Amino acid sequence: MQKVAVVTDSASNLPAELVQRHHIFIVPVLLYLDGRELRDGVDITAGEIYRYMTASINNHLPKTASPSVGEFIRVYHIAAQNAEEIVSIHLSANLSAIYQVANLAKEQVPVKVHVVDTHTAAMGCGFAVLEAARLAEQGADAEAVIRRAREIAGKARVIAMLPRLDYLQKGGHVPAVAALAGSALKICPILTVAHDQARVVELPRTQERAVRRILEMLERDAKDRPVHVAVMHAGVPEQAEELRREVAERVQCVELFTTEFTPV
Structure with a gap:
């Protein structure tokens, strides 16, 4: 039995093989x-969602919701079967209600659960989860696992390119005026997420320029240091693989993953 089991949610975007290898509970x-309720990554994959969105005549988007308290309790019970304590690591509480739901659920299970807000999102959170799980596998206690997760999350930076602002606007993630401006100007905004903040940092006019600027930003931030990188994509694996190769050529990667960004 391990001292600690690591739990996260599907919005952390961790590749399935890493989840399985490091015994992470999702x-x-x-x-x-x-009209159907579907569990992300269980009943439907990110790729299937993107194909549905592309085929939809009215660009109909699925509604999303945080996992229920009951679902958290179910996963906590499973995780507790082989661990003394649980560290539950999630994206920023400023960006989602998941953190609050996890805190409600932890009061209803017999095992000690520590809920961690990473103050970031997607694989920014995912890398914190991954490092926490690796440390837990080595026999670390909850305090050390939490400290490691917070350390990695504090260093993480998510850089995103958005060729389609209308999807985000329909999902309630950007104002309608911003989406209209993006559509009218044909811009491809670059956003960053770090320290609880998601903000637009540049407004390239084309996707090609946006990719070039992301690579330049990555090189600048890396400063010749070894880095951990994940290339996330929304239903475009070929473009993601091309970007992954460019990243590998430009910066020294300790590890470099490609994963599909879940639209939740």
Whole structure:
């Protein structure tokens, strides 16, 4: 029995092979599509969602919701079968209600659960989860695992390119005026997420320029130091692989993953 089991949610975007290899427990975010409740990564994959969105005549988007308290309790019970304590690591509480739901659930299970807000999102959170799980596998206690997760999350930076602002606007993630401006100007905004803040940092006019600027920003931030990088994509694996190769050529990667960004 390990001292600590590590739990996260599907919005951390961790590749499935890493989840399995490091025995990470995932609480799936919920999607509502055509009257059906679906669990992200269980009942439907990110790729299937993107194909649905592309084929939809009206660009219909699935609704999303945080996992229920009951789903957290179910996963906590499973994780507790082989661990003394649980460290539950999630994206920023400023960006989602998942952190609050996890805190409600932890009061209803017999095992000690520590809920960690990474103050970041996607693989920024994912890398914190991954390092926490690796440390837990080595027999570390909850305090050390939490400290490691917070350390990695504090260093993480998510850089995103958004060729389609209308999807985010429909999902309630950007104001309608911003989406209209993006559509009218044909811009491809670059956003960063770090320390609880998501902000637009540049407004390239084309996707090609946006990719070039992301690579330049990565090189600048790396400063010849070894880095951990994940290339996330929204249903475009070929473009992601091309970007992954460019990243590998430009910076010294300790590890370099490609993963599909879950639209939740």
